[in-house]
Amino acid sequence: MSQGKIAEPVALACGRIPTLNQRGFTTVFPDPLSERFIEFAAEIDSEVLDIGCAYGVAVKRVLDAGGRICASDMHQRHLDVLFHSVEPTDRTRLRCVSGILPDIDFEEGAFGAILCSRVLHFLDGNDVESSVSKMHRWLKPGGKVYLIVDTPYTGVSRDRIVPEYEKKKALNALWPGFVPDFERYMPANSSVKFDTSFIHFMDPDTLARVCEQAGFTIESKGFMARIANLSYADPKGRDHATVVAVKT
Numbered sequence: 001m002s003q004g005k006i007a008e009p010v011a012l013a014c015g016r017i018p019t020l021n022q023r024g025f026t027t028v029f030p031d032p033l034s035e036r037f038i039e040f041a042a043e044i045d046s047e048v049l050d051i052g053c054a055y056g057v058a059v060k061r062v063l064d065a066g067g068r069i070c071a072s073d074m075h076q077r078h079l080d081v082l083f084h085s086v087e088p089t090d091r092t093r094l095r096c097v098s099g100i101l102p103d104i105d106f107e108e109g110a111f112g113a114i115l116c117s118r119v120l121h122f123l124d125g126n127d128v129e130s131s132v133s134k135m136h137r138w139l140k141p142g143g144k145v146y147l148i149v150d151t152p153y154t155g156v157s158r159d160r161i162v163p164e165y166e167k168k169k170a171l172n173a174l175w176p177g178f179v180p181d182f183e184r185y186m187p188a189n190s191s192v193k194f195d196t197s198f199i200h201f202m203d204p205d206t207l208a209r210v211c212e213q214a215g216f217t218i219e220s221k222g223f224m225a226r227i228a229n230l231s232y233a234d235p236k237g238r239d240h241a242t243v244v245a246v247k248t
Contacts, residue, residue, distance in 0.1 A: 029057065029227060030057055030058050030061060031117070031148065031224065031227050031240075032224060032227075033117075033146055033148055033224055033240075033242045033244070034057075034058045034115060034117060034146070034148070036146065036244065037050075037058060037113060037115040037144075037146040038058055038061045038062055038065065040113050040144060041062045041065065041067045041069065041112070041113055042062070042065035042066065042067055044067075044112040044113065045112070046068075046111060046112025046113075046140060046143070047068040047069065047070060047110065047111055047112065048062060048067060048068070048069050048070070048111055048112055048113040048114065048115070049069070049070045049072060049106070049110075049111045049113070049114045049115070049138065050062075050069060050070070050071055050072065050114075050115045050117075051072045051073075051101065051104075051114060051115070051116050051119065051135075052072070052073060052074070052101075052116060052117060052118070052119035053071045053072060053073050053078070053079075053082065053115075054073060054078050055078055055081050055082055055085070056071050056078075056081075056082035056085070056086075058115055058117070059071045059082060059086075059094070060082075060085070060086065063086060063090045063093055063094060064090075066093075067093065068093045068094075069093065069094060069095075070094075070095050070096075070097055070106075070110075070111070071094060071095070071096045071097070072096070072097045072098070072099060072104065073098060074098065074099065074100040075098070076098045079096040079097075079098055082096065083096055101116075101119060101120075101123060101127065101131040101134075102123065102127045102130040102131040102134065105134065106134075106138045107138070108137050108138065109137075109138070109139070109140045109141075110138050110140075111138050111139055111140065111143060112139070112140055112142075112143050112144075113139075113143055113144050113145070113146070114135050114138065114139060114143070114144075114145045114146065115146045116131075116135065116145065116146070116147050116148070117146075117147075117148040118148055118149065118150060118240070119149075120132075120147065120149045120200070120202070120207075121149050121150045121199055121200045121201060121202065122199070122200070123200060124175075124178065124198070124200060125174065125175045125178065125200070128200065128202075128210055129210055129213065129214070132145070132147075132210050132211055132213075132214045132216075133213075133214045133215075135214070136214045136215050136216060136247055139247040140247070141247055141248065142246065142247065142248070143246070143247045144219065144244055144245065144246050144247075145211070145216065145243075145244070145245050145247075146242075146243075146244050147207055147211070147241075147242065147243045147244075147245070148224065148240050148241070148242050149201070149202040149207055149240065149241045149242075150199070150201055150202075150239070150240060150241075151177070151201050151202065151203055151223065151234075151238055151239060151240060151241050152165040152177050152179075152201040152203075153234040153236070153238040153239060154226065154232065154233060154234050154238070154239035154240070155232055156232050157182075158232065158234070161179060161201070165177050165201065169203070175200065175206070176203075176206070177200060177201030177202050177203065177206070178198065178200045178201075179198055179199050179200070179201065180197070180198045181197070181198070182197065182198050182199040183197065202241050203241050204221040204222055204223060204241045204242065204243060205221075206241070207221065207241050207242075207243045208221045208243050208245075211243055211245040212245075215247070216245035216246060216247060216248075217245060217246045217247075217248045218243060218244075218245050219244040219245060219246050220242075220243070220244045221241075221242065221243045221244075222241075222242055223236075223237055223238040223239070223240065223241060223242070224237070224239065224240040224241075224242045225237035225238075225239050225240075226239040226240070
């Protein structure tokens with residue numbers, strides 16, 4: 001871990017904080033599903049994992065509650081920012097591991113719970129399945145995975161993407177929200193840049209299917225609205241697909 005104080009980027013007026021790796025944004029406050037993960041983490045003795053944690057908004061809350069957590073992100077500098085923002089007395093309950101799904105790996109049965117928020121939509125179908133299967137292996141029996149993925153109903157390009165998604169969904173396509181050429185759907189004047197050629201939107205049914213294939217039992221699934229104040233949020237609150245699944 002690098003030395004010295006590292007400043008976290010300033011939050012935008014809408015409550016989002018840009019990531020350093022052009023993989024979108026994180027938020028100032030945890031969303032409702034992350035709150036459920038934080039509450040569960042406080043109830044158990046086991047270490048928990050936040051994979052794709054960015055600057056660690058949920059990580060800090062788990063530490064505040066007295067929990068032990070592994071913070072993982074593909075960008076080491078995100079972890080540096082997080083580590084130096086945590087009180088020294090809390091650092092004994094925090095470990096930081098850089099890596100990227102689906103390549104990163106942990107020991108079998110290492111965690112009591114896993115949060116994976118807004119990460120899987122940067123993976124293709126095979127890598128999504130591999131990643132969720134790994135999460136199943138990393139969990140202790142009775143452990144829970146909390147997944148949040150963007151849906152096609154959110155974002156500046158939804159009007160162009162949703163009709164094609166719904167057509168594929170009606171035909172029972174395996175991955176109806178996979179957009180291989182995402183850049184061409186983005187407005188030319190968009191300030192949002194993604195370091196990826198594709199985006200993989202999902203819905204609760206698709207996400208639950210992947211979890212069941214990996215051996216999980218579904219505790220809950222559904223849509224979740226954005227917590228950021230954005231003009232292109234879905235008026236029906238379908239911005240994110242969520243699943244909570246249990247390793248039985």
